[in-house]
Amino acid sequence: MISMALKDWVSANSNKLLGHTIVQKWGSDLPFLFKVLSVRKALSIQAHPDKDLAKVLHKFMPSAYKDDNHKPEMALAITHFQALCGFITLEVHIVLDNVPEIVQVVGSEVANQVFDTTNADGEDKVKSVMRLIFTQLMSATKEIVTTATTKLKNRLHMENQVRQLTEKEQLVLELERQYPDDVGVMSAFFLNYVKLNPGEALYLGANEPHAYMFGDCVECMATSDNVVRAGLTPKHRDVKTLCSMLTYKQGCPEILKGVALNSYVTRYLPPFDEFEVDRCHLSQGESVEFPAVQGPSIFVVTFGEGIIYTSNLTGDINITQGEVLFVPADTEISITSASELHIYRAGVNSMFFQVP
Template sequence: MGSQSPLSLQVAKALSIQAHPDKSLAAILHKQQPEVYKDDNHKPEMALALTEFEALCGFVGLEEIKTVLQNVPEISEVVGTASANQVLHLSKEAGEKKRKEVLQSLFTKLMSASKAVISDAVFKLISRLNIKSKVRGLTEKEELVLRLEKQYPGDVGVIASFLFNYVKLNSGEALYLGANEPHAYLHGECVECMATSDNVVRAGLTPKKLDVQTLCSILTYKQGFPEILHGVPSNPYTVKYLPPFDEFEVDQCILPQGASTVFPAIPGPSVFLVVKGRGTVRQAFSEELVGEGDVLFTPANAQISVRTTSGLSLYRAGISSRFFK
């Protein structure tokens, strides 16, 4: 059972298009390239928005991919007409396996194209969008592409972003990311919780080391908009977020001035992160004053009492309650 860790993350510039390998693949990659893949664990994660938070996550559905290919000719120029037509001529009745195979072929050709080919395609794309913007309003995705190109000129991630879901979270909404799912955090502040691992396979929107072949080979190629978690209230001040992982769950606790609450004893340990305000945290034999930026570890089977006179926002990460059932 891997441990979990929460952190507060502020994204001002897009973070890489990436995926995290599943546990069996992580072990293989660690054995083959220990200098790149530092451990043999998987890395499920969740981003819980503190502000409006933007991300790319997973592939859009088949019909939207067809629309993209019709409206973004630069993709067909990179992958070739035959590859694009494979998608365009795919019927709605095509099985899931066939849809995934065709998408994998298209995406792999796009991501594997030479830097020169991609740079030329991105230049044409941006020039076309700038002209279009003078005669019509651009779509949200087109506006995003222009923004990404300014951050990463000539990068394959700029053009590949058309194939991903553009997700906008409001404060208090969460996005979870399973193994082998493509994603990129774009902008905003969140509390991120993940299993303890540094395994990241990157393929775009980054100056860091790329492993395009591995990324394209491991993705699930599932299509459709990802699930957004809104959390379930535990009490008037606390909301629980329970992604489908054994590794962790997260509680968001926002105490107004003069309020207090109790976190019941649970079978596993917890990590608390204070995001805003000041207050006190009391365990069986100790009481501690906490403030913004503080992190506390609490052992299993410990009841935790929290109170504040000024207001306090904190987050608790612990092993998923599903694991103990």
């Protein structure tokens, strides 16, 4: 048997495997990537560029940004899942009142501009102030950050003796333990702390800050490796690019609950053409069909075992936890569980095919 990478096989047979509509839109490569993440240590504070910025970054810094595509993504929780995502709606001066160490880092001049601004001044003004203070914080020297995070840690440990710390304060202490003296520890105060239950999903558009904190999820994204990092990481940081690219839009991110397709399958549709995700849970002995679609699909088995039958193959295929299957376009499949079975499917967003 000759082995071949999926990318090479798809490229050599793109019209047959991807479907003509997909090849016309995205070429001879899969338009999405699909993975399972198990987060035990916080991942970096980051954002993904839009298409225009991705082209610029790839042109001028190809060693750091290896392609020119955007990277919208979605995380679907398998277990309870925690993340930081987007800027809080709370007036920024309240954060400064409660976290004096941030004032120490950004300086009194910047802090005073924050204190003089309220949400009543309008969205553009609030965004401008958020940009100012976040950029000042993330650009601070290592020495200033180290001094401030040490003071923050010591203060919170002392206050924990006389009061219950907030969830965000508890998270910040955990981040400081994982990444001592990192500016990302303090920046967490400006970001929404999101907790997903199993079966809930979070999607992330271009130029929005986020970081995954803890838990297991399946993650789907457009085909790209463009990540701009600025905190909670030993990897390359590009603070200037990150702070300049963010939208500074405030508000809690939308949590997708999914739409039931039948008794076993729930579909999650983010506002991106490149992908959708189906979550399928079967009890032992149950069966479900996945109708043929115009694009390719990838299935990931996260729990249990079963049997899969496709319209393009003769015979059954046994599947078990940890296996990944590629299903070409226009292929109907059915699955029967041999035990409790959890399986996830990623494919091109079905709404894409409905556009006239």
